[in-house]
Amino acid sequence: MTEDPAPVLRLRGINKSFGAVHVLKDVGLDAWAGKVTALVGDNGAGKSTFVKGIAGIYGFDSGEYLFEGRPVSVSHPKQAAELGIEVVYQDLALCDNLDVVQNMFLGREIRSGLTLDENSMERRAEETLRGLSVRTLKSVRQKVSSLSGGQRQTVAIAKAVLWNSKVVILDEPTAALGVAQTEQVLSLVRRLADNGLAVVLISHNMNDVLQVADSVCALYLGRTAAQVDAGSTSTTQIVELITSGRSGDLGLPPTLAQEAVA
Amino acid sequence: MSTATAVPSDTQDQAVAGAFRGYLDRVRGGDVGSLPAVLGFVALVIFFSAMRPDSFASTRNAANLLNQAAPVIFIAMGLIFVLLLGEIDLAAGYTSGVGAAVLVVLLTEHGVAWPLAVLACVATGLVIGTVMGALVARLQIPSFVVTLAWFLGLQGVLLLVVGEGGTISLSDETILSILNKNLSPALGWVLSLLVVGGYAAGAFLGSARRRRAGLPVVSPAVIGLKVAGLAAIMVAVTLVFNAERAVNPAIRSLRGIPLIVPVTLVFLLVLTFLLGRTGFGRHVYAVGGNPEAARRAGINVPMVKIACFAIGSMMAAFAGILFASYSNGVSPTTGGSSTLLYAVGAAVIGGTSLFGGKGRVIDAILGGLVVAVIQNGLPLITQKSGIQFIVTGAVLLLAASVDALSRRRAASTGQ
Ligand SMILES: Nc1ncnc2c1ncn2[C@@H]1O[C@H](COP(=O)(O)OP(=O)(O)OP(=O)(O)O)[C@@H](O)[C@H]1O
Ligand SMILES: [Mg+2]
Numbered sequence: 001m002t003e004d005p006a007p008v009l010r011l012r013g014i015n016k017s018f019g020a021v022h023v024l025k026d027v028g029l030d031a032w033a034g035k036v037t038a039l040v041g042d043n044g045a046g047k048s049t050f051v052k053g054i055a056g057i058y059g060f061d062s063g064e065y066l067f068e069g070r071p072v073s074v075s076h077p078k079q080a081a082e083l084g085i086e087v088v089y090q091d092l093a094l095c096d097n098l099d100v101v102q103n104m105f106l107g108r109e110i111r112s113g114l115t116l117d118e119n120s121m122e123r124r125a126e127e128t129l130r131g132l133s134v135r136t137l138k139s140v141r142q143k144v145s146s147l148s149g150g151q152r153q154t155v156a157i158a159k160a161v162l163w164n165s166k167v168v169i170l171d172e173p174t175a176a177l178g179v180a181q182t183e184q185v186l187s188l189v190r191r192l193a194d195n196g197l198a199v200v201l202i203s204h205n206m207n208d209v210l211q212v213a214d215s216v217c218a219l220y221l222g223r224t225a226a227q228v229d230a231g232s233t234s235t236t237q238i239v240e241l242i243t244s245g246r247s248g249d250l251g252l253p254p255t256l257a258q259e260a261v262a
Numbered sequence: 263m264s265t266a267t268a269v270p271s272d273t274q275d276q277a278v279a280g281a282f283r284g285y286l287d288r289v290r291g292g293d294v295g296s297l298p299a300v301l302g303f304v305a306l307v308i309f310f311s312a313m314r315p316d317s318f319a320s321t322r323n324a325a326n327l328l329n330q331a332a333p334v335i336f337i338a339m340g341l342i343f344v345l346l347l348g349e350i351d352l353a354a355g356y357t358s359g360v361g362a363a364v365l366v367v368l369l370t371e372h373g374v375a376w377p378l379a380v381l382a383c384v385a386t387g388l389v390i391g392t393v394m395g396a397l398v399a400r401l402q403i404p405s406f407v408v409t410l411a412w413f414l415g416l417q418g419v420l421l422l423v424v425g426e427g428g429t430i431s432l433s434d435e436t437i438l439s440i441l442n443k444n445l446s447p448a449l450g451w452v453l454s455l456l457v458v459g460g461y462a463a464g465a466f467l468g469s470a471r472r473r474r475a476g477l478p479v480v481s482p483a484v485i486g487l488k489v490a491g492l493a494a495i496m497v498a499v500t501l502v503f504n505a506e507r508a509v510n511p512a513i514r515s516l517r518g519i520p521l522i523v524p525v526t527l528v529f530l531l532v533l534t535f536l537l538g539r540t541g542f543g544r545h546v547y548a549v550g551g552n553p554e555a556a557r558r559a560g561i562n563v564p565m566v567k568i569a570c571f572a573i574g575s576m577m578a579a580f581a582g583i584l585f586a587s588y589s590n591g592v593s594p595t596t597g598g599s600s601t602l603l604y605a606v607g608a609a610v611i612g613g614t615s616l617f618g619g620k621g622r623v624i625d626a627i628l629g630g631l632v633v634a635v636i637q638n639g640l641p642l643i644t645q646k647s648g649i650q651f652i653v654t655g656a657v658l659l660l661a662a663s664v665d666a667l668s669r670r671r672a673a674s675t676g677q
Contacts, residue, residue, distance in 0.1 A: 077558075077560075078560065089558075091554075093552065093554060093555035093558050093559075094552065094555055095547070095548045095551035095552040095555050095556070095619070096551055096552065096619075097547060097550065097551035097619035097620055098544075098547060098548060098551060102544060102547075102548075106544070106548055106555070106556070106559040106561070107545075107548075107556070107559030107560040107561050108559070108560070109541050109544060111541060114539075114540060115539045115540060116539055116540065116541060116544060119471060119472055119475040119477055120475070122475075122477055123475055123476065123477065145672060
């Protein structure tokens with residue numbers, strides 16, 4: 001376990017059921033400012049469910065939700081946003097017919113009186129993109145429909161960091177991208193953390209994880225197998241945690257790992 | 263950022279050329295905007311003028327054409343709000359008929375003052391639109407079905423109120439003047455000056471504000487060209503309409519820009535402001551572009567939809583006032599037959615997409631003029647109304663194809 005003192009986001013003993021289906025069982029996660037925490041696990045392990053709960057799309061049934069050390073209750077997306085937690089979902093939720101600035105400020109437009117303050121929004125969008133060293137966009141006034149997959153992902157990420165957020169959660173940001181664009185997005189993810197944000201990266205791709213993650217949290221059939229330091233854990237160990245819930249003396253006790261399968 | 267106040271003229275030329283190339287690129291990428299409507303309008307006017315130099319190409323006919331076009335243009339301006347959502351309002355035509363009936367019954371049979379009657383008429387539209395919008399947004403019934411039901415229902419209401427085969431006539435001077443009176447020639451020039459001056463002030467002030475905010479600006483030469491173009495159009499229009507067009511000027515002079523022109527411009531201004539400059543307008547485009555993204559952004563999607571249907575029906579009801587003004591009353595067919603198709607055609611020909619998320623209020627005017635030219639010019643060439651239906655249908659289909667093709671092209675060129 002990584003033992004840095006104060007995680008920005010800490011979840012412990014989280015449970016979530018959908019009717020009779022017990023999807024999350026005593027799940028936990030820590031995310032630190034300035035670090036990329038990868039959340040990995042096989043299909044159906046419960047990653048998206050976990051993240052949606054963190055984002056307040058639905059409440060957890062039980063468990064501890066600590067933000068900056070304080071217990072908080074998050075049962076609505078607005079509450080998560082107020083804390084400074086932003087999620088970039090797999091389907092980016094951008095409007096193709098609007099431009100980059102309009103998308104970044106959608107639903108939270110800056111107004112002056114009756115009208116929209118386009119100039120302030122455009123300037124802040126530019127500043128945010130510059131702060132992330134994004135240079136692939138020709139103009140912030142171009143329609144999102146004219147952007148490539150990687151550029152869209154960039155806009156969605158920039159939208160998430162526009163609001164002085166503290167935690168940014170990315171659900172499979174590179175799943176649909178080619179090699180070069182994956183590279184771009186990953187270095188952007190790294191820069192978010194270097195700028196002091198706590199980043200949670202959901203990914204299926206071990207290469208991505210190893211390239212940018214500082215810490216890896218593996219889910220196995222709805223349980224946290226282990227959260228380990230990326231630097232001191234081998235790829236083989238992480239893969240074993242994902243596929244069988246344990247690796248050597250890491251992970252779930254043999255009884256639990258077996259029971260989960262049964 | 264880069265454009266200083268005093269730019270040498272060769273860079274100005276480059277800026278103009280650059281802006282023009284940018285426009286061509288957009289058109290090639292499928293973003294044709296109002297270009298087909300403008301080209302179509304010019305081509306049709308030339309065609310009909312060549313065929314019927316005496317009857318079509320007269321200033322009297324030009325004034326009549328505008329008054330004829332007005333009701334459909336107003337319905338289309340409202341429809342654009344509904345089309346932007348990716349929805350449709352099939353009841354808009356009969357909403358205008360019922361609006362006209364409310365107005366005329368109150369004025370003629372109850373002697374109500376005209377401002378109150380107008381208010382009641384628009385309120386009727388508000389109620390109709392709000393209920394239709396609520397059925398679409400809250401119960402999630404397809405708008406096609408909801409508004410088809412209202413189309414039938416309102417047709418029935420109109421028939422009951424006016425009586426089969428009957429008409430109720432209108433004698434209120436104020437209402438009649440909307441589509442029958444003209445501005446004095448002097449006022450016409452004042453109007454032109456206001457339009458050009460207002461546009462120039464808006465463009466240059468906006469540009470100055472952007473420069474102060476340190477944002478890239480459009481070159482002053484490009485704005486200057488646009489202002490000059492608008493000024494040329496306004497001068498031509500004013501000259502045409504200020505010419506004497508009475509059959510016998512000795513008895514009664516007939517000249518000046520039709521009153522409906524400034525009325526339409528006011529609506530254009532207000533609705534364009536609403537769509538382009540306010541948070542509500544931004545949310546309308548967002549809902550039309552990606553409702554799920556709008557919902558996740560915290561936008562109240564059902565409220566936006568209901569508001570758009572309400573605006574659409576209020577504009578339709580207002581168009582009813584214009585119908586009443588144009589035909590001196592209301593009949594069971596007011597707003598019926600092909601009114602709605604002409605309005606949808608106007609919006610689509612003008613460049614508004616049937617797929618939602620793309621369109622502007624001015625599209626209704628540009629497209630409405632094209633529809634009106636066909637409606638006005640064809641009868642001068644052929645008496646067969648069958649041909650008129652076929653031609654209008656073909657034009658609507660053509661416009662819808664341009665819409666669909668430009669979407670495909672935009673998708674394939676990544677614009
Ligand atoms: N609303 C729901 N109702 C019932 N079961 C659900 C619901 N949402 C998720 N589940 C179940 O919870 C389990 C975990 O799903 P989840 O989407 O969180 O997995 P995941 O780790 O994100 O998988 P993937 O890698 O495929 O995205 C799955 O078995 C799924 O069927
Ligand atoms: Mg998932």
